[in-house]
Amino acid sequence: MSFDMQYMSEYQRDPRKHYFSPYSDNGGTTVAIAGDDFVMVGSDTRLVERFAIMSRNQSKVFPLTSKTMVASTGCWADVLSLQKDLQSRLTLYSQEHHDEMSTTAIAQLMSTLLYWRRFFPYYVSNMVVGLDEQGVGVVYHYDPVGHMEKGRFSAAGASVAQIQPLLDNQLGALNMHDTQPPKVTKAFAHQLMHDVFISATERDTNTGDGCVLYTLTKDGIAEEEVPLRRD
Secondary structure, eight states: OOOOGGGGHHHHSOOOOOOOOSOOOOOOEEEEEEOSSOEEEEEEOOEEETTEEEESSOOOEEEOSSSEEEEEEEOHHHHHHHHHHHHHHHHHHHHHHSSOOOHHHHHHHHHHHHHHTTTSOOOEEEEEEEEOTTSOEEEEEEOTTOOEEEESEEEEETTHHHHHHHHIIIIIOTTOTTOOOOOOOHHHHHHHHHHHHHHHHHHOTTSOSEEEEEEEETTEEEEEEEEOOOO
C-alpha cells in the first residue's frame, strides 16, 4: 500500500508559533497644558494601522462635561469602548444627582475603570483635563492599569518621547539651576502646543495631518484646528 508523503508536508515543517495579539496601536498624540484659570488640550487627527492611514480627521479629545475633557490614544477600539463606558456612568450620575460630576471625581472614576480591567487592560494612554473646584486647570495622566498622577502638563501617545522632554524643559524647568517655571498664559500655552506638534510630525509618521486644540475656561470650550504635515 503506497502512501503519498505530500499529505504529510504539514507535519514535516519546522515548528511555528501561532501568534495572536488582541491589541492594535492606531497611533496619535495628545498634549495637555494647564494654567491658573484654563486648560488647553490638543491632539493630532491621524489614525493609522501599521503603515496605512485610516483617517486624517479623527480627534482624540472627548468633551465630557462643561469643565472636563478626556484625551485618549492607542488602540482605537479600546478608546471607543472606554469612552462608551465612561459616558454611560456620567449619564447615570447626572440623572441621579441632577448635576455634573466634578473633574476630580471623573479623574478618580477613570482610575477605577482602568484598574477594573487590569487583567485585560485597555491599550489606551489617557489624560483627564479640566478645571477643579477652585477653577484652576488640572491634568491627570494614567498608566494602563489606573495609576493616576496630577500635574500641570503632560503628553501621551505615539510622539510622547519627542514631546514630553520639551514640556519638562519649557514648563517644568527640570534639571535647570537657578530657573523657575514660567507663568503659563493662554498665548504661551498655545504657541508651545503649536510648536511641539509641528516638531513631532517631522519625526513620527504616526502623528500628523492636523491638530485640534481645545481651550477650556469657565466660559466654555473653544476649538481651533491647525494644519500639520500630511505625508
